[in-house]
Amino acid sequence: xxxxxxxxxxxxGEDDMELILRRKIRALAAKHPKRQFNLGRxxxxxxxxxxxxxxxxxxxxxxxxxxxxxxxxxxxxxxxENRRSLQxxxxxxxxxxxxxxxxxxLITEAVGDDGERSATTFLLPEEY
Numbered sequence: 207x208x209x210x211x212x213x214x215x216x217x218x219g220e221d222d223m224e225l226i227l228r229r230k231i232r233a234l235a236a237k238h239p240k241r242q243f244n245l246g247r248x249x250x251x252x253x254x255x256x257x258x259x260x261x262x263x264x265x266x267x268x269x270x271x272x273x274x275x276x277x278x279x280x281x282x283x284x285x286x287e288n289r290r291s292l293q294x295x296x297x298x299x300x301x302x303x304x305x306x307x308x309x310x311x312l313i314t315e316a317v318g319d320d321g322e323r324s325a326t327t328f329l330l331p332e333e334y
Contacts, residue, residue, distance in 0.1 A: 211305055214230040242292055243323055245314060250328035257330060261304035265328060268302055272312045272326070278302040279309070295320055301331075 248269065250258075258265050271278065277285050277300040290299050298314045311334070314326040 208300060219254035232283065233321070241270075241277050243298065243314065244321040245269060245273055245326040246317075246324040248328075249325055251330065251333045253330045253333050256327070257304060257306065257310055259308035261308065263302075263304045264305075268294045268300075268310070268312060268328075271302070272300040273299075276300075291316075295322070298323075 227310050238324055250265070275288075277288055277298075279301045280288070280299065284299065287296075288300075290296070291298050295316045295318060300312045302310055302312070309328050309331055310329060313327055313329070314322050317320065317324045
C-alpha cells in the first residue's frame with residue numbers, strides 16, 4: 207500500500223518574506239548590475255500581494271527593474287522627476303502593468319535629502 211505524500215507548509219512572517227525577496231533580488235541583480243539606489247525595507251499592501259499572486263508576476267523582477275531605472279509605465283515628466291530624485295534624495299516611483307492587466311506601483315521613500323532610502327512599497331493605485 208502506497209503511503210500518501212506528506213506536504214509541509216510553512217507560514218512565512220514579514221521578515222521571512224523580506225529575506226526571500228532580498229535573496230531573489232541579489233540573484234537577479236547579478237544579471238542586472240545597473241542598480242541606481244538602495245530599496246530600503248521592502249513592504250507591500252494586501253491588495254498588491256493579492257494582485258501579484260493572481261498574476262504570477264515576480265515581485266523580485268519588478269524590484270530589479272525599479273532599482274535599475276526602468277520605471278515602467280510612467281509619463282516622461284515623472285521619469286524626469288525620478289532622475290532628479292536620484293540626485294536630490296526624494297522619493298522614486300514606478301508603475302507596472304501585471305500580466306493580469308492590473309496596475310501596480312512601487313514607491314521608494316527617502317529618509318532625508320542625503321539619498322538614504324527607508325522603504326520600497328508595492329501598492330495598487332487605489333490604495334494610495
